Amino acid sequence: MNIRFTDCSVSFNERVALYPLTLSLDERRIGIIGLNGSGKTTFARLINGLVKPTTGRVTVNGLDTIENDREVLAQAGFIFQNPQHQLIMPIVSDDIAFGLKNRGLSAHEISLRTEAVLARFGVSHLARRRVHELSGGETQLVAMASVVVTGPKILILDEPTNQLDLRNRRMVAETIDALDEDTIVITHDLRLVEGVARLLLFHEGRLVADGPPDETIRHYHGVAGC
């Protein structure tokens, strides 16, 4: 991936959520940590254009998130903190297929791609299940499958192990590790980012550490005061 932030800041109603920052992200595995309200989600949402910079610019693989918003959305898929909100159709396989509509694919091709992505995430057995009846771990996997099926190069996962038990945390963490796509993971679950190539720490709207996980985590204990 190549994501560039140039003098980029974000304010909501004159309140600064993210102070100006300039940086480039090129690693395949990136983590983002920080206290509640520190600006992590705002930063991540800038990447796929869900949040637009108030000043400066953001480019994703050379595409500007304002000028090329549709292309950016196709390149960078976002899996939300509460993934049940992003599942639209009542049945799992219909939800996955929904993301492939309006792409000029035949019904047969849509069905093949849907089956393939469900198999890839180990959830073929859930194909005919009702979305709202899935467990937390199952919902997370189906949400990932429903984004991955659309073919993004970058996946942004916002607290993917939130509300999961120990076993599902491990299962989702292993699934993320094995993804072919580049990943940016925002989390309070430090074990999830121990192996990333680069870990960013936000504090009160500023990027205050950016480096290997052990160094950034040490810094985090400092700003958290514990």
Ligand SMILES: Nc1ncnc2c1ncn2[C@@H]1O[C@H](COP(=O)(O)OP(=O)(O)OP(=O)(O)O)[C@@H](O)[C@H]1O
């Ligand atoms: N759409 C919005 N409108 C107004 N303020 C917002 C909006 N989105 C975020 N903020 C504010 O910006 C600041 C940073 O929020 P952000 O969601 O980026 O933090 P975070 O680090 O992801 O927090 P958490 O760990 O609690 O999810 C907060 O003060 C938040 O209230």
